[in-house]
Structure formats: structure tokens, C-alpha cells
Amino acid sequence: MGKKKGPKYNQIIDAAVTVIAKHGYHQAQVAKIAREAGVADGTIYLYFKNKEDILTSLFEEKMxxxxxxxxxxxxxxxxxxxxxxxxxxxxxxxxxxxxxxxxxxxxxxxxxxxxxxxxxxxxxxxxxxxxxxxxxxxxxxxxxxxxxxxxxxxxxxxxxxxxxxxxxxxxxxxxxxxxxxxxxxxxxxxxxxxx
Amino acid sequence: MGKKKGPKYNQIIDAAVTVIAKHGYHQAQVAKIAREAGVADGTIYLYFKNKEDILTSLFEEKMxxxxxxxxxxxxxxxxxxxxxxxxxxxxxxxxxxxxxxxxxxxxxxxxxxxxxxxxxxxxxxxxxxxxxxxxxxxxxxxxxxxxxxxxxxxxxxxxxxxxxxxxxxxxxxxxxxxxxxxxxxxxxxxxxxxx
Amino acid sequence: MGKKKGPKYNQIIDAAVTVIAKHGYHQAQVAKIAREAGVADGTIYLYFKNKEDILTSLFEEKMxxxxxxxxxxxxxxxxxxxxxxxxxxxxxxxxxxxxxxxxxxxxxxxxxxxxxxxxxxxxxxxxxxxxxxxxxxxxxxxxxxxxxxxxxxxxxxxxxxxxxxxxxxxxxxxxxxxxxxxxxxxxxxxxxxxx
Amino acid sequence: MGKKKGPKYNQIIDAAVTVIAKHGYHQAQVAKIAREAGVADGTIYLYFKNKEDILTSLFEEKMxxxxxxxxxxxxxxxxxxxxxxxxxxxxxxxxxxxxxxxxxxxxxxxxxxxxxxxxxxxxxxxxxxxxxxxxxxxxxxxxxxxxxxxxxxxxxxxxxxxxxxxxxxxxxxxxxxxxxxxxxxxxxxxxxxxx
DNA sequence: TATGAATGAGTATTCATTCAT
DNA sequence: GATGAATGAATACTCATTCAT
The missing domain is CATH 1.10.357.10 (Tetracycline Repressor, domain 2)
Incomplete structure (x- = not known):
């Protein structure tokens, strides 16, 4: 878990930015981010520990x-x-x-x-x-x-x-x-x- | 509804402040606020339209x-x-x-x-x-x-x-x-x- | 309880008919019937055992x-x-x-x-x-x-x-x-x- | 949502019939239907939009x-x-x-x-x-x-x-x-x- | 790796009824 | 008798996470 590698890692983070910007924080469900990233819900958890980890990684990567x-x-x-x-x-x-x-x-x-x-x-x-x-x-x-x-x-x-x-x-x-x-x-x- | 009168109105608002400060916004359930205020869950709704009304009233009253x-x-x-x-x-x-x-x-x-x-x-x-x-x-x-x-x-x-x-x-x-x-x-x- | 006497008894039944006809069965709360009848909620229970008793009495009286x-x-x-x-x-x-x-x-x-x-x-x-x-x-x-x-x-x-x-x-x-x-x-x- | 496919769809509808027949319309909670169907509460919502959708689908399927x-x-x-x-x-x-x-x-x-x-x-x-x-x-x-x-x-x-x-x-x-x-x-x- | 079907804990709100006044 | 403020039980639905394939 948490394999910070592969193109999907970045796909998911970018999808999270897009979804949050478009729908707002409280409407940014994991399923929505997965769909935007073009991966299955479960795939998210091969790259991130949990939802919060997506958000902190997003912040780390981007900032x-x-x-x-x-x-x-x-x-x-x-x-x-x-x-x-x-x-x-x-x-x-x-x-x-x-x-x-x-x-x-x-x-x-x-x-x-x-x-x-x-x-x-x-x-x-x-x-x-x-x-x-x-x-x-x-x-x-x-x-x-x-x-x-x-x-x-x-x-x-x-x-x-x-x-x-x-x-x-x-x-x-x-x-x-x-x-x-x-x-x-x-x-x-x-x-x-x-x- | 929304009687905005009586000691219970202030009791509930004060309870909301206490509960939110102690447990955080996302753990401040209506039931917890009611218990802290010493009233039944339903009593909240004699004084406030809904949960959000508690919070906006809190802000108005206090700030x-x-x-x-x-x-x-x-x-x-x-x-x-x-x-x-x-x-x-x-x-x-x-x-x-x-x-x-x-x-x-x-x-x-x-x-x-x-x-x-x-x-x-x-x-x-x-x-x-x-x-x-x-x-x-x-x-x-x-x-x-x-x-x-x-x-x-x-x-x-x-x-x-x-x-x-x-x-x-x-x-x-x-x-x-x-x-x-x-x-x-x-x-x-x-x-x-x-x- | 259930003193089938007094003008209020009939007031309440008539109010029930009016409220149910106007708002429908599922929107006919006791409080609404009481208000229509011009009595307090609690007064209902001086004349009727419970809500169902209002409805059966209504049917009995009217039919x-x-x-x-x-x-x-x-x-x-x-x-x-x-x-x-x-x-x-x-x-x-x-x-x-x-x-x-x-x-x-x-x-x-x-x-x-x-x-x-x-x-x-x-x-x-x-x-x-x-x-x-x-x-x-x-x-x-x-x-x-x-x-x-x-x-x-x-x-x-x-x-x-x-x-x-x-x-x-x-x-x-x-x-x-x-x-x-x-x-x-x-x-x-x-x-x-x-x- | 609303996949209307798979054995679970029919399981749930049959469970609804059983539960309603046994306990009556007003005592047919979603949780009870789920238990009778042998699925989790949330699974119901993979196959039906909401509780009413179970009932209308039931009627459509059966009648x-x-x-x-x-x-x-x-x-x-x-x-x-x-x-x-x-x-x-x-x-x-x-x-x-x-x-x-x-x-x-x-x-x-x-x-x-x-x-x-x-x-x-x-x-x-x-x-x-x-x-x-x-x-x-x-x-x-x-x-x-x-x-x-x-x-x-x-x-x-x-x-x-x-x-x-x-x-x-x-x-x-x-x-x-x-x-x-x-x-x-x-x-x-x-x-x-x-x- | 990747999938996505399945899970089940968690919560605001209504309203019939009571009882102190 | 009459009041009405207070009660508190009861319930549909969401969504982060898992795991068999």
C-alpha cells in the first residue's frame, strides 16, 4: 500500500483536484474521484491508505x-x-x-x-x-x-x-x-x- | 417553533458551544448537544428549526x-x-x-x-x-x-x-x-x- | 377519559374530518386537529383515548x-x-x-x-x-x-x-x-x- | 444504481413481499427486508433507488x-x-x-x-x-x-x-x-x- | 495489479402522548 | 376541566473501505 509510483498515482490526485474544484469538498466521494481518474474504487486503495491520504498527498504533491x-x-x-x-x-x-x-x-x-x-x-x-x-x-x-x-x-x-x-x-x-x-x-x- | 425565548434557548446554544469545542464540528450530534443542555432531543426542535439553525443562531447570538x-x-x-x-x-x-x-x-x-x-x-x-x-x-x-x-x-x-x-x-x-x-x-x- | 360528552367532542371530530380532507390521512397530526378544533393538544386526550380513537369515533359518529x-x-x-x-x-x-x-x-x-x-x-x-x-x-x-x-x-x-x-x-x-x-x-x- | 439484474434483485423483492405480508406495510423497514433477503442494508440501494422503488418494482414485477x-x-x-x-x-x-x-x-x-x-x-x-x-x-x-x-x-x-x-x-x-x-x-x- | 459488488455503522427529525400547572 | 411544553423512540440512506475474483 502507498506505492507512490505509477501513472495512476498522479491520475488519482489530479482527479481529486478536479472533482473537489467542481463539486466541493463535501461532495467529493471516493467513487467520484475514482470515476474521474478512470480507475476502480478499489484501485484507489492500492495507492493511498485512505481518503484523507489522498488529500494530504494532494497537498504534498502540489504544494x-x-x-x-x-x-x-x-x-x-x-x-x-x-x-x-x-x-x-x-x-x-x-x-x-x-x-x-x-x-x-x-x-x-x-x-x-x-x-x-x-x-x-x-x-x-x-x-x-x-x-x-x-x-x-x-x-x-x-x-x-x-x-x-x-x-x-x-x-x-x-x-x-x-x-x-x-x-x-x-x-x-x-x-x-x-x-x-x-x-x-x-x-x-x-x-x-x-x- | 423558533420561540427564541426562555432559558432553554440559551441553554442549548451554550451546550452547542461546549460540545463543538470539546468534540469538534463533525462530532457534534444533535443528541449530544441535547444531553449537554439537559433536554430531550425533540426539545431542540421547539427552539430551533434544524441543526443548522442552532449554529447560525449561535453565531448571531455570540458574535x-x-x-x-x-x-x-x-x-x-x-x-x-x-x-x-x-x-x-x-x-x-x-x-x-x-x-x-x-x-x-x-x-x-x-x-x-x-x-x-x-x-x-x-x-x-x-x-x-x-x-x-x-x-x-x-x-x-x-x-x-x-x-x-x-x-x-x-x-x-x-x-x-x-x-x-x-x-x-x-x-x-x-x-x-x-x-x-x-x-x-x-x-x-x-x-x-x-x- | 373518553367522556363522549360536551361540545368539544364534536368539535374535535369535525376538525379531524376537515383536516384529513384537506391535508390527507398521513398529514393529519393530532396537533393540527387540535388547532383546527380550537383546543389544546392535551385536551384531545380528555375526550379520546388516542389518535386511533378519534378516527374510529369519527367513523362511528358519522356513519x-x-x-x-x-x-x-x-x-x-x-x-x-x-x-x-x-x-x-x-x-x-x-x-x-x-x-x-x-x-x-x-x-x-x-x-x-x-x-x-x-x-x-x-x-x-x-x-x-x-x-x-x-x-x-x-x-x-x-x-x-x-x-x-x-x-x-x-x-x-x-x-x-x-x-x-x-x-x-x-x-x-x-x-x-x-x-x-x-x-x-x-x-x-x-x-x-x-x- | 438500479441495475435490475442479478439474483439479489429478485431476492429483495421476494423478501419485501414476505416481510410486508408478515408484519404489515408500516412495519416493513428496509433493515427488516434486507435481513430477510440475506443482504446488507446498503445492498438494497445498489438495486433500488429508495424504499418506494422497492414497492413499485414489486408491483410491476409481480402484477x-x-x-x-x-x-x-x-x-x-x-x-x-x-x-x-x-x-x-x-x-x-x-x-x-x-x-x-x-x-x-x-x-x-x-x-x-x-x-x-x-x-x-x-x-x-x-x-x-x-x-x-x-x-x-x-x-x-x-x-x-x-x-x-x-x-x-x-x-x-x-x-x-x-x-x-x-x-x-x-x-x-x-x-x-x-x-x-x-x-x-x-x-x-x-x-x-x-x- | 485491478476490479467493483458488498458491507454496515452512523444520525437528523417527527409526532403521539404525558403531566405539572 | 384545560393547557402546551416537554418527551424520546424510531428509521431511511450514504459512502469509505474491503476482498473474492
Whole structure:
């Protein structure tokens, strides 16, 4: 069980995204996912331990490279300032590139029970670590306020990005999301106040 | 039906909060709520139309005055700066005052798929309007950057507050939440950068 | 209990007829009957043992005089032939006089469980006896075939009358029912065949 | 869903007949039918849309050929007189052949309030048409009174047959039903009166 | 590997009846 | 007598998971 191999593994995950995006979390039965994937119900259980495992694997597969992509990209930047802008831009671009997936991760999977949400948080932990490193770097380089509370700053960045993406998804993804990175970057780093 | 009167009405709502906080949204059966409230299953239906009506009434009863309380409190403030600080402090204090309720509204009720989410959004709409007014006031008074995008600023504030509270709840409410208002206020208004 | 006295007793029975005719047997809850009667739910149980007792009492009260009326009327007739015609005419006239009641007895009460239907049959027993007497009289007077099987003849008469009335009710009582007595009388006594 | 194939489909229908005949319509729970059929509750829903679908399918499967059988049989008869006798005999014989089924169709299924009654009426409609044709044929051949009212004659035949069968069922099917066809035939065609 | 038929635990809601006032 | 708030038993249907083929 759990043979994370073969084309069917990915077929099933993609089918889950499609079904959840189309019918919603509570109407995404295993049988429906199996039909969408073109396999028998029982086949699902050759690749996944149970239904929850489909959802967490979905999150892992689809979001696993999410953070890595960001980390790689910002390496090329010189300043913390630039790094932050690129982090946000890349965050938005990646979600903008797969709107169906955005619906699933921003809206539908949040209806799942608390256990699944804890696993999602685990996956996000790498993202929070990255932000933490950036904040520390900013503080050490003298660019950020040295009194900054890392945890709060991190929650502020993540909470903001998440809320902005969720609003975009709820407005049917019909405006340019990555264009918002720049003004947000300015607001996060410079605050609301005039200088 | 729907008598919305008598001590039993409140007994049942309080029982629902207790049961959901203790067992989670998906394990909060009507029978369990009835037992906790000390009434028969059928009695629930003398006071509520159906199970969902319990949850929406819970939200209305418990959170209905949330925004109004904040709006009233900040009226006494002179400056936008003070208003923002008081908004955040009051936001945190109200949730801190009933930790069980915080668990229910921040984590459990978000798993619902129904009209309840619409009702939650209704309440939030009033909150977003209030934030909007504050932001505009800040811009007009020359305190905020006149180029500030209201929608983004609003999402930044709300996303930050929500994320901070959710983290506090997931850490079992074991630190002082309202004490975070001040540093957050500084970060939101002044940004991460040193001045 | 079961004090078959007072105006409320009749109020409740009339309310039951109205409610059943309007909403159907399966939607005729005790609470609905009580409201229609203008009494409290509990009051019903001062006059009736239980819900089934309302229905059997309804049948007794409303249909009890049914047979007696027929019996009295046909006493004035000279011949069996006349008696039969008058029996059928009176049967139809009585049901035609209260169409709501006809709906209840012909359609709705038949959906009741087998126990109630047995009680209804008890009440009808007097009617069958009357028919039996008439058939015997017809045979003894030499008017009917002496070989006639009383039981079958009785079932034929009752089955025919019942089916004719039921069809009339299902066609919304919109044609003249008692006018059918005469041709039916001729068919029952003379048969389908030409003479 | 609704595979209408395989031995289980018939097992379930037969179990429904058995359970309803034994415990009555209102005590025929799905779980009881499943146990009698030797399958799990959920299996029922692989073969039937819902509980009502079991009952309508039961009626279709068991009574669907009822009228057709009669129609085929009487084709071989020469005279209307013979046709009528055979119609009645076949009607009785078919019900006599499965007494449990007779209980279900004559008594229990009549307590239903649903589409089932419409379905029953549909089947009966074909029967009434057949009777109509016979009556017309009798009139045209000069055998029946040309003044005969088809509708009334039809209701008289059907009402009589139905009443006779119902009485037989209520007397626990303990006498010879089809033997009654002959005397009834004589009474219907020749009337009660001596000739 | 793959199938898909079969499983059976789990739950919101109705409504006849009671009984304290 | 009269009330009506409270009771609680009873039931169809879904769907994640299994296992014989």
C-alpha cells in the first residue's frame, strides 16, 4: 500500500483536484474521484491508505515544490527587500497558474476536519521557516527593525498573503493576482503611514 | 417553533458551544448537544428549526455584537492611530474572553459548508466596512499614505488579525493574546523597516 | 377519559374530518386537529383515548346513523325491488350530502393501518346484515333466484356501491351520484344481459 | 444504481413481499427486508433507488403481467359470456396462486400514499380498458342490453371482484376463491332476479 | 495489479402522548 | 376541566473501505 509510483498515482490526485474544484469538498466521494481518474474504487486503495491520504498527498504533491520554488528563486536576489518582493510575486504566480488548485487549497480543503488541517500546517511549516530566515536576515542586515517579533511578523505576512489569495479565489480569479505583490510589499515593509 | 425565548434557548446554544469545542464540528450530534443542555432531543426542535439553525443562531447570538462593540469603543478615540490600536485590542479581548467560543468560531465552524458561512461573511462584511472607513479617514487626515489601496489594506489587517488569533487558538490559548495588539499595530502602521 | 360528552367532542371530530380532507390521512397530526378544533393538544386526550380513537369515533359518529337511516327509509317500501332501489339511492344521497366526509371515508381512512380498517369493518357489519335480510326476503318472496349465494350477493352489492362512490370522489364529486342508483339497480337485479 | 439484474434483485423483492405480508406495510423497514433477503442494508440501494422503488418494482414485477395474462387467455373464447367467465376465473386464479402476494396487494400496499398508488392505478387502467372492450362487444353482439352504461358496468365488475378477493384475503384465504367465478358470473350477467 | 459488488455503522427529525400547572 | 411544553423512540440512506475474483 502507498506505492507512490505509477501513472495512476498522479491520475488519482489530479482527479481529486478536479472533482473537489467542481463539486466541493463535501461532495467529493471516493467513487467520484475514482470515476474521474478512470480507475476502480478499489484501485484507489492500492495507492493511498485512505481518503484523507489522498488529500494530504494532494497537498504534498502540489504544494511541496511551492516553497522550494520560492526558495530557489529568491537566492538570486541581493537584498532582503528584493527577496520579499519576489517571495510574494512567486507565491501569487504559482497559485495563479493553476486556478483549480487554488480553489481546492484556499477554499475547499479548509472544510476538512481538524486532523487534515494539522497535516496541512506541517507542510506549511517549511514556508514559515523560510519567512523566519528572511525576517532574521532583515533584522541582522539593519534593514528591518531589530525589535521585530519574528513570530508575529511571519503571521502577518502569511495571514495577509492567504487572505488576499482567498479573496481573489472568491471573486472567481478574475483579476490579476500577481500584480498585487508590489503594493503589498510596500505596505508590509513600509506600513500604512506616510513617510 | 423558533420561540427564541426562555432559558432553554440559551441553554442549548451554550451546550452547542461546549460540545463543538470539546468534540469538534463533525462530532457534534444533535443528541449530544441535547444531553449537554439537559433536554430531550425533540426539545431542540421547539427552539430551533434544524441543526443548522442552532449554529447560525449561535453565531448571531455570540458574535452579533462583535463589530458593534468595536465600533462603539473606537468612537472615543481622537486619532486614527489610536482607533486602530483599540480596534485590534478589542478584537483580541473579545475572543480572549471566551476561549471555548474562539475555538468554535476560528476553527470548527469554518468546516461547515452551508448558509452558516454566508452568515459569517455577513458579519464580516460590517467589519470590513468599518476598516474601510478607518483607512479612508487615515488617508484624508494625512496620516496614511494617500496612495494606499483600501481593499488590500483591509485584507492585510483582517488576514493578519485572523491568522494571529487562529495561531493562538491552535496553541491552546495559552499566551496573552491582547498583548499582541500593540506590536502588531506598530508593524501594520509602520512596516517592518527601521525608520 | 373518553367522556363522549360536551361540545368539544364534536368539535374535535369535525376538525379531524376537515383536516384529513384537506391535508390527507398521513398529514393529519393530532396537533393540527387540535388547532383546527380550537383546543389544546392535551385536551384531545380528555375526550379520546388516542389518535386511533378519534378516527374510529369519527367513523362511528358519522356513519353510525348511515345504516339506520337506510333501514328506516326502506321500511315504507312494499317490494324488495323498491327497497333495493331506495337503499342505493339513500346510500348515495348521504355521501353526496357531505363531500368532505366522503373523501375521508372513501379515500383517506383506507390508508390507515389494518387495525383501524378492522374496526371500520365492524361498523359496516350492520350494513351487511341489512343487505343479507333483503336478499333473503327477495329469495323467499320468489323475486330473487332461490339459489343465490347470500354472501356473494352481498359482496357484489357492497363492492359495486363502494367502487362507484370511490370513482365519484376521485373525479372530485363533480357529477350527480344519486342519479346512478337507478341504472345500477337495474344492472344488479337484472344483470347485463338483454331479456 | 438500479441495475435490475442479478439474483439479489429478485431476492429483495421476494423478501419485501414476505416481510410486508408478515408484519404489515408500516412495519416493513428496509433493515427488516434486507435481513430477510440475506443482504446488507446498503445492498438494497445498489438495486433500488429508495424504499418506494422497492414497492413499485414489486408491483410491476409481480402484477405487471396480470392483465396481459387475462387478455391472452380470453382470446381463445368464442362468446362474450365465456370471455367474462374466463376473465373472472383467471383473475381469481392468479391471486390464489400466491396468497402472500394477495395479502400485500389487496391490503397492505393500499396503505401507501405515494406514487405507488398511481402505479397501481396505471395497471388497473389497462384492466378497465379490457373490461370496456368486452362490454362493448357484448352490446354489439346483441348479448348485452344495448342501453348498458359502460362505465357503471365496468365499476360493477371491478368493484365486485375486488371486494370478493379482499374478503377472501381477510378470511385468511381459507376457501376456494376461483370456484366463486362461476356463481359470480351468473349473478353479474343474469342479475339477482329469477328468470 | 485491478476490479467493483458488498458491507454496515452512523444520525437528523417527527409526532403521539404525558403531566405539572 | 384545560393547557402546551416537554418527551424520546424510531428509521431511511450514504459512502469509505474491503476482498473474492
Amino acid at each position: 511541496g515544490r511551492f516553497v522550494e520554488t520560492i526558495r530557489t528563486k529568491i537566492e538570486s536576489c541581493q537584498t532582503v527587500d528584493e527577496k520579499f518582493l519576489l517571495l510574494m510575486t512567486t507565491h501569487f504566480e504559482q497559485l495563479e497558474a493553476d486556478k483549480q488548485l487554488a480553489i481546492v487549497t484556499q477554499l475547499e480543503l479548509r472544510q476538512s476536519n481538524t486532523d487534515l488541517r494539522l497535516k496541512i500546517n506541517d507542510i506549511l511549516k517549511g514556508y514559515l521557516t523560510l519567512m523566519d530566515e528572511l525576517i532574521t536576515e532583515g533584522k541582522e542586515s539593519g534593514y528591518f527593525d531589530p525589535e521585530l517579533d519574528n513570530r508575529l511578523a511571519r503571521q502577518m505576512i502569511f495571514g495577509t498573503l492567504d487572505e488576499v489569495v482567498t479573496n481573489w479565489v472568491m471573486k472567481d480569479c478574475k483579476y490579476d493576482l500577481s500584480a498585487l505583490a508590489k503594493p503589498l510589499h510596500q505596505m508590509l515593509l513600509g506600513g500604512f503611514c506616510k513617510r | 452579533g455584537r462583535f463589530v458593534e462593540t468595536i465600533r462603539t469603543k473606537i468612537e472615543s478615540c481622537q486619532t486614527v492611530d489610536e482607533k486602530f490600536l483599540l480596534l485590534m485590542t478589542t478584537h483580541f479581548e473579545q475572543l480572549e474572553a471566551d476561549k471555548q467560543l474562539a475555538i468554535v468560531t476560528q476553527l470548527e465552524l469554518r468546516q461547515s459548508n452551508t448558509d452558516l458561512r454566508l452568515k459569517i461573511n455577513d458579519i464580516l462584511k460590517g467589519y470590513l466596512t468599518l476598516m474601510d472607513e478607518l483607512i479612508t479617514e487615515g488617508k484624508e487626515s494625512g496620516y496614511f499614505d494617500p496612495e494606499l489601496d483600501n481593499r488590500l489594506a483591509r485584507q492585510m489587517i483582517f488576514g493578519t488579525l485572523d491568522e494571529v488569533v487562529t495561531n493562538w487558538v491552535m496553541k491552546d490559548c495559552k499566551y496573552d493574546l491582547s498583548a499582541l495588539a500593540k506590536p502588531l499595530h506598530q508593524m501594520l502602521l509602520g512596516g517592518f523597516c527601521k525608520r | 353510525g346513523r348511515f345504516v339506520e337511516t337506510i333501514r328506516t327509509k326502506i321500511e315504507s317500501c312494499q317490494t324488495v325491488d323498491e327497497k333495493f332501489l331506495l337503499l342505493m339511492t339513500t346510500h348515495f344521497e348521504q355521501l353526496e350530502a357531505d363531500k368532505q366526509l366522503a373523501i375521508v371515508t372513501q379515500l383517506e381512512l383506507r390508508q390507515s393501518n389494518t387495525d383501524l380498517r378492522l374496526k371500520i369493518n365492524d361498523i359496516l357489519k350492520g350494513y351487511l346484515t341489512l343487505m343479507d335480510e333483503l336478499i333473503t326476503e327477495g329469495k323467499e318472496s320468489g323475486y330473487f333466484d332461490p339459489e343465490l349465494d347470500n354472501r356473494l350477493a352481498r359482496q357484489m352489492i357492497f363492492g359495486t356501491l363502494d367502487e362507484v362512490v370511490t370513482n365519484w370522489v376521485m373525479k372530485d364529486c363533480k357529477y350527480d351520484l344519486s342519479a346512478l342508483a337507478k341504472p345500477l339497480h337495474q344492472m344488479l337485479l337484472g344483470g347485463f344481459c338483454k331479456r | 405487471g403481467r396480470f392483465v396481459e395474462t387475462i387478455r391472452t387467455k380470453i382470446e381463445s373464447c368464442q362468446t362474450v359470456d365465456e370471455k367474462f367467465l374466463l376473465l373472472m376465473t383467471t383473475h381469481f386464479e392468479q391471486l390464489e396462486a400466491d396468497k402472500q402476494l394477495a395479502i400485500v396487494t389487496q391490503l397492505e400496499l393500499r396503505q401507501s400514499n405515494t406514487d405507488l398508488r398511481l402505479k397501481i392505478n396505471d395497471i388497473l387502467k389497462g384492466y378497465l380498458t379490457l373490461m370496456d372492450e368486452l362490454i362493448t362487444e357484448g352490446k354489439e353482439s346483441g348479448y348485452f342490453d344495448p342501453e348498458l352504461d359502460n362505465r357503471l358496468a365496468r365499476q360493477m365488475i371491478f368493484g365486485t371482484l375486488d371486494e370478493v378477493v379482499t374478503n377472501w384475503v381477510m378470511k385468511d384465504c381459507k376457501y376456494d376463491l376461483s370456484a366463486l367465478a362461476k356463481p359470480l358470473h351468473q349473478m353479474l350477467l343474469g342479475g339477482f332476479c329469477k328468470r
